[in-house]
Amino acid sequence: MTSTIGKLDTTGNAGSAGKAAQLKGFKHSKPGLLLGVGGSAFGAFGIVKDIRKARSEGDTLKLVNAAVGALALLTSTALLIRELRRLGSDDILAG
Numbered sequence: 378m379t380s381t382i383g384k385l386d387t388t389g390n391a392g393s394a395g396k397a398a399q400l401k402g403f404k405h406s407k408p409g410l411l412l413g414v415g416g417s418a419f420g421a422f423g424i425v426k427d428i429r430k431a432r433s434e435g436d437t438l439k440l441v442n443a444a445v446g447a448l449a450l451l452t453s454t455a456l457l458i459r460e461l462r463r464l465g466s467d468d469i470l471a472g
Contacts, residue, residue, distance in 0.1 A: 410461050417454040424450060 424447045431439035 407464055410457050413457045414454060417450055417457065420450055
């Protein structure tokens with residue numbers, strides 16, 4: 378006689394597969410994408426701080442690192458915006 382609380386999946390974790398699927402779906406939903414864009418905008422403050430610090434110290438390597446980080450942030454933000462546009466174009470009621 379075994380007593381379990383909740384439903385166990387094959388790995389023994391209670392409901393972790395369902396939660397993972399929900400989180401994966403949230404990533405590609407409109408609120409999830411907007412949250413990603415907001416996170417990218419918040420990350421821009423850190424990159425600006427790094428660039429200013431590298432300039433004031435005259436450290437070229439830190440400046441290059443901050444510039445590469447800025448490019449990565451721009452690329453990820455562009456990808457998120459493209460996903461948002463695709464979500465809007467898939468909506469029949471959006472027009």
